[in-house]
Amino acid sequence: MNKLFGIEFPPRRILFIMTIVCLALMAVTYFMSDSAVPVRTAFGYLVVPLQTGMNFLGNQGAEAIDQRISMNELLETNQKLTEENAALRAQLALNEQKMHELGELRGLLEMKESYPDYEMTGATIISSTSENWFYRFTVNKGRLDGIEPNMVVVHGNGLVGIVTSVGDHHAAVTSIIDDTMNVAAIDLTTGSACIVRGDTAGVMDNGTIQIRYIDNNDEIRVGDAITTSNLSKYYLPDILIGYVSEVEQDPNMLTKSGRLIPAVDFSTLDEVLIIKTLKEK
Amino acid sequence: MEKRKYLILRIIFVVASVLLLFTLQTALLGRIPYLNIVPNLVLCCVSSFGILRGRRRGLWIGFTAGLLVDIFYGGPMIGFFALIYMYIGFLNGLFSKIVLKDMVMVPLIFVTGSEFLYHLYVYLFSYLLRRRLGFLEYVKGIMIPEFALTIVFMLVLYGILESINSRIKHAERKGEMTIVA
Numbered sequence: 001m002n003k004l005f006g007i008e009f010p011p012r013r014i015l016f017i018m019t020i021v022c023l024a025l026m027a028v029t030y031f032m033s034d035s036a037v038p039v040r041t042a043f044g045y046l047v048v049p050l051q052t053g054m055n056f057l058g059n060q061g062a063e064a065i066d067q068r069i070s071m072n073e074l075l076e077t078n079q080k081l082t083e084e085n086a087a088l089r090a091q092l093a094l095n096e097q098k099m100h101e102l103g104e105l106r107g108l109l110e111m112k113e114s115y116p117d118y119e120m121t122g123a124t125i126i127s128s129t130s131e132n133w134f135y136r137f138t139v140n141k142g143r144l145d146g147i148e149p150n151m152v153v154v155h156g157n158g159l160v161g162i163v164t165s166v167g168d169h170h171a172a173v174t175s176i177i178d179d180t181m182n183v184a185a186i187d188l189t190t191g192s193a194c195i196v197r198g199d200t201a202g203v204m205d206n207g208t209i210q211i212r213y214i215d216n217n218d219e220i221r222v223g224d225a226i227t228t229s230n231l232s233k234y235y236l237p238d239i240l241i242g243y244v245s246e247v248e249q250d251p252n253m254l255t256k257s258g259r260l261i262p263a264v265d266f267s268t269l270d271e272v273l274i275i276k277t278l279k280e281k
Numbered sequence: 282m283e284k285r286k287y288l289i290l291r292i293i294f295v296v297a298s299v300l301l302l303f304t305l306q307t308a309l310l311g312r313i314p315y316l317n318i319v320p321n322l323v324l325c326c327v328s329s330f331g332i333l334r335g336r337r338r339g340l341w342i343g344f345t346a347g348l349l350v351d352i353f354y355g356g357p358m359i360g361f362f363a364l365i366y367m368y369i370g371f372l373n374g375l376f377s378k379i380v381l382k383d384m385v386m387v388p389l390i391f392v393t394g395s396e397f398l399y400h401l402y403v404y405l406f407s408y409l410l411r412r413r414l415g416f417l418e419y420v421k422g423i424m425i426p427e428f429a430l431t432i433v434f435m436l437v438l439y440g441i442l443e444s445i446n447s448r449i450k451h452a453e454r455k456g457e458m459t460i461v462a
Contacts, residue, residue, distance in 0.1 A: 011336035015371050018344060022367065025360035039359070043352045050300060051308035058309045127304075128311030128319070129354055136354050138307075172353065179407070204317075204422035267317065 037165065044142065044167025051127045052140060118236065119276040121145065125269060126170070135161075135178040135198070139272060142169040150234045152275045158263030159183070159228060159239045160272050171274075176241065177203050177266055184232035185211070185241055188225040192218030196226060196241050196260055207261065208245050214256040220247055226260055236279055287453045294445060295330065295338075299346050302326045302438075307353070318423070320430035321396070322438065323350060327366050328395045329435070329442045331373025332380070332387060339377075343370025365402045369395045388439035392432055400424050 123139035141147050143166045153160040153173050161175035176183055181198040197210040214220055224244045228235040240263045247258040306322040327346050331339030347366030351359040373391055380387050400423070 011340060011371065011374070014337065015340055015367070018340065018367055019364065022344075022360040022364040025363070026358045029359040040352055043349070047300070047304065047349070047353065050304040054304045054308035055312065058312060125312070127307035127353075129307070137311075138353065201422070 040165050040172075041143070041167040044170045048126065048138070048140070048167070048170045051138070055124075055126050117277075120273045121147075121276060123147075123171070123272055123274055125272065135175040135200075135203075135266065136164070136172060137175070137269075138170050138172050139274070140170060141274065142167045142171050144168045146276055147171045147274055148278065151278060152234070152236050152239065153272050154239060154275065155264050155269060155272045157240050159235070159241045160264050160266075160269065162234055163274065173272070175266060177209050177262060183235055183241060184229050185226050186229035186231075187214075187218070187220045187244070188227055189221070190219045190224065192220050193229060193231065194218075194220070194226070194258075202259060203266075206259075208259040209242075209262065211244065211247075211258040211260050212255070214247070214258065216249075216254055216256060218256070220244060220256065220258065222247060232279075234279055236275060236277065287449060290449060294449065295342060298330075298442065299323070299326055299342065299349065303346070303349055318426040318430060320434045321399070321427060322431075322434060323347075323366070324369065324395055324399055325392060325431060325435040325438045326442075327370045328373045328392050329388065329439045331370040332377050332391055332439075333443060333446045334374065335377050336371050336374035339370030339372075339374030340367055341370070343367040346370075361406070365399055369398060372398070385436070388435050389432065392435040392439075393428070396424075396428055396431055400427075 121141060123141040125137045126140045127138050129136045139153075147163060147166050149163050149166055151163040153162060159176055161173050161178070161181065163171050164174045165172045174181060176196065176198055177200075178198040179200045183196045185194050185196045186192065187194065192214055194214045195212045197212055199209045202208045202210060211220075211226065222244050226241045226244060228237050228239045228241060230237045242260040242262040242264075245259045245261045247256055250257050302322040302325070306319060310316075310322075311319050323346050327339065327343045330342045334342075343366035344363050347361075347363035348359070350362040350366070354362075373395060376391070
């Protein structure tokens, strides 16, 4: 247990030396962000197969559990279902009317539901962030599948985040709800520019993230759709981010701030689309 | 002095544990839908090895485990988690000679202390510096649920690791004794 290589290396000294090493490592990788790439690739080869395997096991297990639960539930719910049937029929009629209305409103806003001009590829999330502070995950496509850093990631018609690093067969994605993320955005209804900022506190609290730097004169309102704007460095324009849930005046009286409900449900995210078209600078 | 054979066995044991737990935490537990908090198994692992094997081992295991986390999730900076897990391994090891390793209280106290340290570090350097999160919200939203889950897993994990560790130790001693005799 106590290895001495001839020179005295008490644990405290090792700790001190390694602290310097860690700090140096942080500085180097922060200022030269490409230096980490070969390391990430190498480790990807080691860990990603494990994670994919674990994923597979997890899915099998989940299915088996699901089946057992539904066997028991079937008997119970059968009773309830017959009773609810009548009430549901009435609800259905009402919902069909609402769907029609929604379709009309969407047409009015001229929202795009797909991005036919962009080349896209689907990917599955194989692992989530290793702890609860950040909202990052890895997907099962990497450099050898044509994925590069700064590619935009979407799900359905909503923005998920951006690719931050790639290995040969995996990529790390940081989501827009992560605290470190800022997206240049625009209010679809009013044309107001703003910044959408990830916010761990807000997500934990009520599932919303921040909108900042709205000009005081802009007429932004609750319910407005917010999309990515042309001003963003990496994000392709016109991707839906979410809907405004709150707006209020900033103390400085020059700008407004608000909160946004993301269009994507991050708590159940499983599959994503990666847009392989990079924004031209 | 450890025999070669047992050294290799120990190394395999440690590497397998760290990899397995990291994978379990990210690929399985992290993927449970609607479960917003994941227990920090990496921390349990580092803490357990620190208690069982002392400062030196704890330090290195913490460093490599932290490095693994960094490489996958550290954002632009590598070394952020390596640093904290290294210290957690070291500090757990610092107290390892004082305590009996098979008491139930031991993993409980150590993991609580380690968790507290860990969260303080992440909070300070990720959040406080950027003025993003109030301390109370963070305690309520992240710390307390994670504490609860992690402690449960720690009890199980430490039990498993401790029994494997003492089994390897017994095997070593037996081997040595036959040679001496």
